[in-house]
Amino acid sequence: MTRNQRICFAVFFLLMIPVPWLLGPFMTQIVILVITSGMLALAFTHTLKCGLLRFDIAGWWAVGGYTTAVLTTKYGVSFWLSMLIGGLIAVAIGYLIFIVAIPRGMIAFFMVGMVVAMIITQVFSASEYFGGWGGIANIPPPSIGSFQFISKPSLYYLGLALLALQLFVLLLLYNSRIGRAWSAIGGGLKLAKSLGIDIVKYRMVNVLVGNFFLALLGSYYAAYSLSVSPMSFSTGVSINVMVAVLIGGMFHSISAPFIGSAILYFIPEYLRSTGEFSSIILALITIFIILFMPMGLLGLFDRWVMPLIFRLTKRYPPGMQPA
Amino acid sequence: MTLGLFTQILVNGLIMGGIYAMVASGFTLTLGVVKIFNFAQGQFYMLGAYVCFGVVTALGMPYPVALLASFVSMFLLGALFYFGVIHKTLASGFFHTWLITVSFGTIIGQGALLTFGNKAGVMPAVIEGAYNIGGVIIPQGKLLVIGGAIIIMVALYYFMRTKIGTSMLAAAENVGVAGLMGINATQVFWVTTAVGCALCGFAGGLIAPVFAASLFMGQTILMKALFVVMVGGMGSMSGALIAAFLVGIAESFGFQYVGQWDLILIFGFIAVLLYFKPGGLIGKPLPLPGE
Numbered sequence: 001m002t003r004n005q006r007i008c009f010a011v012f013f014l015l016m017i018p019v020p021w022l023l024g025p026f027m028t029q030i031v032i033l034v035i036t037s038g039m040l041a042l043a044f045t046h047t048l049k050c051g052l053l054r055f056d057i058a059g060w061w062a063v064g065g066y067t068t069a070v071l072t073t074k075y076g077v078s079f080w081l082s083m084l085i086g087g088l089i090a091v092a093i094g095y096l097i098f099i100v101a102i103p104r105g106m107i108a109f110f111m112v113g114m115v116v117a118m119i120i121t122q123v124f125s126a127s128e129y130f131g132g133w134g135g136i137a138n139i140p141p142p143s144i145g146s147f148q149f150i151s152k153p154s155l156y157y158l159g160l161a162l163l164a165l166q167l168f169v170l171l172l173l174y175n176s177r178i179g180r181a182w183s184a185i186g187g188g189l190k191l192a193k194s195l196g197i198d199i200v201k202y203r204m205v206n207v208l209v210g211n212f213f214l215a216l217l218g219s220y221y222a223a224y225s226l227s228v229s230p231m232s233f234s235t236g237v238s239i240n241v242m243v244a245v246l247i248g249g250m251f252h253s254i255s256a257p258f259i260g261s262a263i264l265y266f267i268p269e270y271l272r273s274t275g276e277f278s279s280i281i282l283a284l285i286t287i288f289i290i291l292f293m294p295m296g297l298l299g300l301f302d303r304w305v306m307p308l309i310f311r312l313t314k315r316y317p318p319g320m321q322p323a
Numbered sequence: 324m325t326l327g328l329f330t331q332i333l334v335n336g337l338i339m340g341g342i343y344a345m346v347a348s349g350f351t352l353t354l355g356v357v358k359i360f361n362f363a364q365g366q367f368y369m370l371g372a373y374v375c376f377g378v379v380t381a382l383g384m385p386y387p388v389a390l391l392a393s394f395v396s397m398f399l400l401g402a403l404f405y406f407g408v409i410h411k412t413l414a415s416g417f418f419h420t421w422l423i424t425v426s427f428g429t430i431i432g433q434g435a436l437l438t439f440g441n442k443a444g445v446m447p448a449v450i451e452g453a454y455n456i457g458g459v460i461i462p463q464g465k466l467l468v469i470g471g472a473i474i475i476m477v478a479l480y481y482f483m484r485t486k487i488g489t490s491m492l493a494a495a496e497n498v499g500v501a502g503l504m505g506i507n508a509t510q511v512f513w514v515t516t517a518v519g520c521a522l523c524g525f526a527g528g529l530i531a532p533v534f535a536a537s538l539f540m541g542q543t544i545l546m547k548a549l550f551v552v553m554v555g556g557m558g559s560m561s562g563a564l565i566a567a568f569l570v571g572i573a574e575s576f577g578f579q580y581v582g583q584w585d586l587i588l589i590f591g592f593i594a595v596l597l598y599f600k601p602g603g604l605i606g607k608p609l610p611l612p613g614e
Contacts, residue, residue, distance in 0.1 A: 107360070112553075280433045284430070287408055290422060
């Protein structure tokens with residue numbers, strides 16, 4: 001991590017710690033939902049960094065959630081172990097599927113991802129073992145010693161710890177040799193090939209890291225809602241995540257997911273009075289954003305605000321000095 | 324298994340195969356030429372069925388007119404779709420065009436829900452009779468669907484041999500060079516998008532008298548179309564036709580024997596097939612965007 005990233009990381013988490021006292025229980029619950037959605041979107045932008053669009057977010061999220069649900073209710077395994085096992089299962093199945101999909105390129109990966117997400121939901125709803133359409137209820141809450149993570153603030157801190165872990169690992173990776181290879185692949189396939197980067201291998205590592213974190217998030221979701229059902233892992237989740245990334249700005253891989261998720265969570269609250277027209281209005285808003293601000297809110301910020309800041313502080317980033 | 328049941332399942336599989344062939348070739352054409360992933364095609368299929376239903380029951384027109392109406396109306400809506408939203412977005416890339424089609428599909432789906440309500444559009448059968456071959460009964464209405472699907476696929480085959488069809492293939496290979504050869508890219512793109520949507524509308528119109536039109540019929544059709552595209556190879560019309568009948572029959576028999584697990588088994592077979600033949604069964608695949 002660079003020095004600026006370390007400072008931002010520390011300041012952000014120091015600001016997030018007193019949230020349950022400042023905002024009250026209702027807002028804490030909303031912040032939990034925003035953080036969860038933001039972490040899903042973080043996995044999306046993570047894979048977008050190496051030029052792949054993933055449509056299978058809800059699928060791997062479901063794998064994690066169902067692993068925790070089955071292991072804790074039927075076999076009495078502790079939550080923390082089931083979290084790890086879910087991550088490993090998502091990585092193993094993902095490897096078997098993506099070894100076919102990734103060499104065929106971006107569109108094939110996207111199509112296979114869409115089908116895989118639907119098939120995973122289909123497996124969970126068709127099988128009696130996973131509880132059919134009703135899903136699995138009465139998942140025991142995670143605990144350390146005698147302390148149970150059941151109140152909203154404790155679940156909030158669990159989510160915040162998960163977010164810190166994910167951000168920490170991702171930032172370490174982005175500043176390493178692997179992360180630079182991902183950026184090169186995202187910048188241009190021919191460029192990356194000319195540098196001698198094995199594209200399939202690096203993309204595979206990227207996607208599997210994403211899979212692991214998605215499964216961890218699934219376990220967290222199971223601990224939060226204490227029940228899982230196929231309906232909560234539908235394709236709509238993946239689409240919402242992508243709309244959030246679009247609103248935030250697709251080239252800001254760390255901050256855009258959270259800004260977009262927060263906005264996407266509050267838009268439906270204001271649209272509630274419109275009743276059944278709300279999803280049409282949301283779709284119209286999405287079309288409007290794509291047509292008139294394709295780089296999202298942070299793209300607007302880059303275009304209009306950053307040049308002003310550079311001019312006022314007289315400190316230009318390399319390559320942007322005025323003639 | 325009795326011969327009657329076997330024939331019944333086979334005919335149902337062939338019907339769905341014909342429908343999948345039309346939707347999948349529309350999909351793969353749009354993806355190969357315009358380089359957009361049209362997520363709204365399921366909604367166009369649903370809307371085509373409702374147009375057919377409405378023209379027959381509300382206006383009292385004969386069925387062929389209704390079928391033509393669903394084809395033409397979906398062609399026009401597809402053209403509107405292209406010029407309204409897609410044309411300005413093409414420069415932004417695959418992610419943006421894809422989200423545009425998702426949003427457009429949502430608008431169509433929700434609009435249909437508000438307009439038609441949550442009831443199925445049951446329309447009268449087109450032909451009442453049935454063939455009786457040695458005790459095996461085949462309804463003529465179902466044969467009509469298979470025949471219609473094969474006719475439209477043959478028509479599409481010859482359409483791809485015309486000037487505009489070959490321009491589409493040229494634009495699929497390389498838009499820049501096609502432009503140098505005097506091909507108008509915008510014209511090719513809007514025709515391709517509209518033809519893709521019209522094929523879906525026609526499929527919806529064909530299926531409406533057999534299975535009733537419902538709001539949810541468009542939700543899984545795109546996944547089946549993706550199966551067909553994966554098996555048949557991207558951009559290959561003959562591959563799409565054969566693969567569609569394979570997927571339709573496999574799904575029909577699978578549903579009879581393994582119930583809800585049919586799609587999972589089909590996906591397993593496709594994954595194994597793709598491992599050994601990454602380009603699909605037949606045909607030279609069209610070049611994909613982004614690579």
